[in-house]
Amino acid sequence: MVSGPSLTPRLLREAQRAEAAASDAGLSFFEVVFEMLDAADVNAVAAYGGFPTRYPSWRFGMEYERLAKGHQWGLSKIYELVVNHDPTIAYLVRSNSLMEQKLVMAHVFGHADFFRNNAWFAPTERSMLERFEEHARRIHEYVGRYGQDRVERFLDVALGLEPLMDPHGPQRRFRAAESRARRGGGPPGTTQVERSRRSLRLVMGDEPPAPDPGQRQRPTFDLLTFIAEHAHLEDWERDVLGIVAAEAEYFMPQRLTKIINEGWASFWHSRLLTGGLLEPSELIEFADCHSSATQAAPGQLNPYKLGIELFRHAERQGLDLFRLRAVHNDVSFVDEVMDEAFIERSALFVSEQGRGGEGARIGSRDHRRVKQELLRSLAWAGQPRIELVEVAGGGRRDLVLQHHHDGRDLKLDEAAAVLRTIEGLWRAPVQLLTFEGDQARRLTANGGEVEVREAEAPPSALPSRAG
Amino acid sequence: MAGQIHRIDRDRARFKEVVRGRIREDLQRYLASSELIGKRGDRVVSVPVPAVELPRFRFGSNEAGVGQGPGEVGDAADGRDGDADGGAGGAGEQEGSHILEAEVELEELASMLGEELGLPNILPRGRDELDACGGQWSGIRGQGPESLRHFRRTFRRALVRTIAAGDFDHQRPVVTPIRDDQVYRALKPKPRPESSAVIMHMMDVSGSMGREQKDIVRIEAFWIDTWLRSQYRNLEVVYIVHDATAKVVDKETFFHLRESGGTKISSAYELCLDLIKERYHPEDYNIYPFHYSDGDNWSARDTERCVALVRDELLSRVNQFCYGQVKSAYGSGQFKKDLDTAFQEEPALVTAGVDDRAGIPGAIKAFLGQGR
Structure with missing residues (x-):
């Protein structure tokens, strides 16, 4: 269940001890493969999101520079990297001390358990290593055929539209497929699938009705996929959009579960190490390392700290921790566990941007507002909700997008740039309805120019599905 | 595995090209702004490149956030004194809005400048100086003719070695240089005018x-x-x-x-x-x-x-x-x-x-x- 071809015998023994302790505690995971890397190589793997075989893009180079600088200046240090995959792949950093490796290994089993058992990961493909390689191979082929510049330019366009997806879409499709299988009298789902379905009902309520075929374009948040399917594109361009959409979909559950996943892994590394894995002589070093990973910079929120404290709070309340990790994403986890006492003890506050270039200020300590702001910032994977609400008919193909304004304005200049990009792909005007404060705005991209106008308030009663 | 990881070198190189392209495009703006000043080291200039991010739908300035720590309502969220120097705003900045600094070699920045403004290279002032190559005997090296042996330095090295080896005897302070101790004066080229x-x-x-x-x-x-x-x-x-x-x-x-x-x-x-x-x-x-x-x-x-x-x-x-x-x-x-x-x-x-x-x-x- 655990292997580490590049580990020293000593570390492999520690890995086996950590695995035994994790299993005894009730964690369950796919096989875990440990790989030992130098710090620079870990930064490289991290820049590729854990998949060093991905297609070439300068953006990975940029990410690497960012990580390497952070490392060089001692601002940040990557201790480990765990890839959601079957087997689960965990990269360790050679420069870590023995105690750090032990801590990291226990942490890794926490993540591995989470990846396997959390409902939001149920739809993800566990053999993405091959998929990513296949994507890279196709992109290389396009570069060979259409030239580096052209492919890179298009890839940039596609990556710019990457966030235009429904964060809950994979989950919904997964459930729809499942219920179809059930109605079709197919074989009952595997234990894991059954389990995630049960947990999903807890989180999301009942399934939405199946889409009605023959209806005209329904509103959708999956704008990138919509463009890939319906825009007048060359085949290779369509494929590139599809690749970007598929990879974004794979990473989405991790973005939805940052706090709960890190909290779960930190909770277990702490529990397992202090529960027997640690030598007495390592205690001080452990305390030092653990507290620096779970400390909050002044005024900021550390997902490790918030997550582990929420789990400890839940444990004190007698909640079933294993159920929590099985069913929740960050939003629902915070919503269920965070209460007034927790907010007060953790000294959470709402921070507001000061006027005139001042730094952020403490705006409120009211627990309802704190929770509301936190949930709002986590919802929809932290992105603005942009929905395609209409495709003009009658020979016109204009797209009408709507920003679901929740009190937070868009950066209009950047929004205008995105609209120009979409217009370029779609080859017809694109509109965006949004608000600037209380004032409704309509941005129209037409012929490479974007016009911003005051608009009638858009109908606010649009169905917002899945939240 | 290692071979795959080193793909990153190619992506880094490409990123640097992209950045350089961006700087070149924006050179007129950099020329008229003080952004680069104070960013210059001996050989490289750190250029802040805010525009290298792809445009996305992002939240604007009226976004509130949640923080953690002590303080009264109205205090600075980062716990620092509110009266400190202004200017460093935006504590709660969103992921992705960070400004990236790209290092550009001074030579390269100069050549961009030269291209942008059509500057000619400077011609040498006169012929004479071209041949003026001089130097001073202020350098030191490990080999040389005995006539150039630097006695003081050689002795000092021998002394340090003897003391370090524990062989130094205060009663009988004899220091015998060996081959490794011997250093010689060398010609240090003087910059040509x-x-x-x-x-x-x-x-x-x-x-x-x-x-x-x-x-x-x-x-x-x-x-x-x-x-x-x-x-x-x-x-x-x-x-x-x-x-x-x-x-x-x-x-x-x-x-x-x-x-x-x-x-x-x-x-x-x-x-x-x-x-x-x-x-x-x-x-x-x-x-x-x-x-x-x-x-x-x-x-x-x-x-x-x-x-x-x-x-x-x-x-x-x-x-x-x-x-x-x-x-x-x-x-x-x-x-x-x-x-x-x-x-x-x-x-x-x-x-x-x-x-x-x-x-x-x-x-x-x-x-x-x-x-x-």
Whole structure:
């Protein structure tokens, strides 16, 4: 269940001890493969999101520079990297001390358990290593055929539209497929699938009705996929959009579960190490390392700290921790566990941007507002909700997008740039309805120019599905 | 695995190209802004590149967030004193909005500048200096003829070795050098004159030169330094400020000092001449005096004195004499007219007027466009 071809015998023994302790505690995971890397190589793997075989893009180079600088200046240090995959792949950093490796290994089993058992990961493909390689191979082929510049330019366009997806879409499709299988009298789902379905009902309520075929374009948040399917594109361009959409979909559950996943892994590394894995002589070093990973910079929120404290709070309340990790994403986890006492003890506050270039200020300590702001910032994977609400008919193909304004304005200049990009792909005007404060705005991209106008308030009663 | 990871080298190289392309596109903007100043190391410049991110739908400025820590409502969220220096706003910045700094080699930035403004490379001043290769016996190396053995250093090394080895006997202090201890004098090549240059930035710091005027000077000086540094292997920079009197100052003082007195430009030119005579001999250095003011001088008589100094003393000793006139609310701009009238036919004297930041590239081109 655990292997580490590049580990020293000593570390492999520690890995086996950590695995035994994790299993005894009730964690369950796919096989875990440990790989030992130098710090620079870990930064490289991290820049590729854990998949060093991905297609070439300068953006990975940029990410690497960012990580390497952070490392060089001692601002940040990557201790480990765990890839959601079957087997689960965990990269360790050679420069870590023995105690750090032990801590990291226990942490890794926490993540591995989470990846396997959390409902939001149920739809993800566990053999993405091959998929990513296949994507890279196709992109290389396009570069060979259409030239580096052209492919890179298009890839940039596609990556710019990457966030235009429904964060809950994979989950919904997964459930729809499942219920179809059930109605079709197919074989009952595997234990894991059954389990995630049960947990999903807890989180999301009942399934939405199946889409009605023959209806005209329904509103959708999956704008990138919509463009890939319906825009007048060359085949290779369509494929590139599809690749970007598929990879974004794979990473989405991790973005939805940052706090709960890190909290779960930190909770277990702490529990397992202090529960027997640690030598007495390592205690001080452990305390030092653990507290620096779970400390909050002044005024900021550390997902490790918030997550582990929420789990400890839940444990004190007698909640079933294993159920929590099985069913929740960050939003629902915070919503269920965070209460007034927790907010007060953790000294959470709402921070507001000061006027005139001042730094952020403490705006409120009211627990309802704190929770509301936190949930709002986590919802929809932290992105603005942009929905395609209409495709003009009658020979016109204009797209009408709507920003679901929740009190937070868009950066209009950047929004205008995105609209120009979409217009370029779609080859017809694109509109965006949004608000600037209380004032409704309509941005129209037409012929490479974007016009911003005051608009009638858009109908606010649009169905917002899945939240 | 390792081979795959090293794909990152290719993506990093590509990223650097993208950044360079971005800088090149935006060079006109960088030319007129102070963003790069203070970012220059010996060989590289850190260029802030905010625009390299792809545009996305993002939340604007009225986004609230959640933080953690002690403090009262209204306190700074990061726990720091609210009265601290302003300017460093945006504590709760969103992921992705960070400004990335890209390191660009000085040479490369200079070559971008050269391309952008069409600057010619500087031609050597004269033939003689080309052959002038000298040196001093101030170097040290491990091999050499016995006649060049550095006795003191050799002995010192032997002594250190003996003590370190524990063989040193106070009663009988005998130190025997072995082969490894022996060091020899070596010829240290002296920079050849045609590769050495000195820039003398002179600035009027009298009351009428405001902050914006000084910023313009600062930006101009930055680009001039960058360009000349790419042309000369050894570049020294001297800063002179003047109001009614002139003095040599360090860089910091140069850009931040503000005096209130009158203006006597000749004081700076005299100091400049003294420095050339004392330290920066024309046969050793390429000399580039730059003078910036808002164009007011104490008296017409002093202006005459300046013209005489430039014509009779300075021009024969320097590569080129540049005068940049920054427009201010108080300056009459008379000095540039006077210089232009006096030196109509003189290619080694260049004047340029800068009304605002947008005029900076034009002035740089005027100064450096002659290839002198």
